[in-house]
Amino acid sequence: MTVRGKAGVLRAIGEPFSIEAVDMLALDPKRVLVRTHASPFCSTDVKNWKGQLYKIPPTILGHASIGEVVEVGSAVDQVRVGQRVVVPGTPECGRCYYCAIGEPWQCGELFDLGGIYPDVARGDDGALISCAGCVGGYAEYMSISENQVFPIESDLPSETLSMLGCGITTGVGSVFNIAKVQPGESVTIVGAGHVGLWIVQALRLAGAGTVIVVEPNAARRELAGSLGADHLLDPAVDDSLVRVRELTGGRGADVAFEAAGPAASQELAVRAVRRGGRTVLSGFEIGGAELVLPQVETALQSRRILSSQNGQVHMRSDLQRYAGMLERGLLDGAPILTNTYPLEQLDLARERSGSYTDVCGVIVFDH
Ligand SMILES: [Zn+2]
Numbered sequence: 026m027t028v029r030g031k032a033g034v035l036r037a038i039g040e041p042f043s044i045e046a047v048d049m050l051a052l053d054p055k056r057v058l059v060r061t062h063a064s065p066f067c068s069t070d071v072k073n074w075k076g077q078l079y080k081i082p083p084t085i086l087g088h089a090s091i092g093e094v095v096e097v098g099s100a101v102d103q104v105r106v107g108q109r110v111v112v113p114g115t116p117e118c119g120r121c122y123y124c125a126i127g128e129p130w131q132c133g134e135l136f137d138l139g140g141i142y143p144d145v146a147r148g149d150d151g152a153l154i155s156c157a158g159c160v161g162g163y164a165e166y167m168s169i170s171e172n173q174v175f176p177i178e179s180d181l182p183s184e185t186l187s188m189l190g191c192g193i194t195t196g197v198g199s200v201f202n203i204a205k206v207q208p209g210e211s212v213t214i215v216g217a218g219h220v221g222l223w224i225v226q227a228l229r230l231a232g233a234g235t236v237i238v239v240e241p242n243a244a245r246r247e248l249a250g251s252l253g254a255d256h257l258l259d260p261a262v263d264d265s266l267v268r269v270r271e272l273t274g275g276r277g278a279d280v281a282f283e284a285a286g287p288a289a290s291q292e293l294a295v296r297a298v299r300r301g302g303r304t305v306l307s308g309f310e311i312g313g314a315e316l317v318l319p320q321v322e323t324a325l326q327s328r329r330i331l332s333s334q335n336g337q338v339h340m341r342s343d344l345q346r347y348a349g350m351l352e353r354g355l356l357d358g359a360p361i362l363t364n365t366y367p368l369e370q371l372d373l374a375r376e377r378s379g380s381y382t383d384v385c386g387v388i389v390f391d392h
């Protein structure tokens with residue numbers, strides 16, 4: 026029997042989302058049908074809506090989610106109907122080159138697709154509709170590879186746990202898995218949005234020393250301060266690079282995280298660390314954009330530039346661990362989750378993400 030549900034479809038770049046009923050396609054043997062509980066509206070989807078990252082309409086955006094498995098394909102053996110599952114932005118197939126060498130955050134099941142994602146639904150006009158990033162979370166139902174659904178056990182509400190799949194994994198993983206911040210180290214964060222604010226929270230757990238946040242939005246600076254950042258710089262007023270050096274013994278920070286997107290922010294994050302310091306880049310702005318770096322500071326002065334793709338987490342172990350940190354209050358979702366929206370208000374969620382009104386607005390579904 027065909028499953029029919031509402032979806033927020035990107036029919037044309039830059040046009041309002043089309044909230045429409047779609048028929049889910051019959052499941053392939055290794056896919057599962059998930060009834061969506063909650064999907065955070067990620068700032069990356071503001072870029073996708075503008076066409077900056079080359080998504081191909083018609084498609085359903087939303088690359089992280091949580092829901093309940095309601096049907097499994099004939100060859101699925103990793104999850105079963107009724108399980109609550111996190112659907113993160115990255116699969117772990119366990120068999121591709123990257124999974125085999127222990128780097129599942131580059132899993133070929135997603136990144137070898139070259140941006141051509143599976144069709145999961147059909148609109149009433151007959152058009153096949155794909156799931157961007159292999160998730161398609163802005164819809165009542167998601168058709169997902171069994172390698173991209175991870176059972177989770179927690180009493181926390183789904184809107185909180187929905188942030189596990191992109192923001193929490195990227196922010197927390199960047200601190201512990203990539204930069205491996207040591208107690209007392211000085212840190213600069215460029216950008217205090219969804220990812221940057223999880224980084225601030227994780228730094229408190231890591232026992233970081235001086236934490237400096239560079240952020241143009243006053244409300245976000247204030248939030249970063251309330252979550253434990255020591256120094257809040259406004260790039261419109263402060264010479265960020267000069268101030269970071271002043272606050273770190275003239276050297277620059279031990280570690281810098283970039284969580285904003287513009288190339289200028291990335292360059293600042295590289296320049297803001299001391300000789301031999303490490304910079305973790307997680308933001309990006311436009312597909313095809315380039316980053317220009319100073320030769321001496323990078324080649325001669327031992328600065329290390331690291332990439333964060335979903336925090337380089339291992340989904341099968343880290344998602345449950347991070348859920349436990351939320352349950353124990355070690356991580357706090359409340360200040361990050363600034364609004365919830367029904368699917369009908371997907372464009373409002375997009376506008377409030379794009380205008381920095383929301384840190385993270387979550388699309389919620391009541392089935
Ligand atoms: Zn995201």
Ligand SMILES: [Zn+2]
Binds near residue numbers: 117119122124129131
């Ligand atoms: Zn893989």
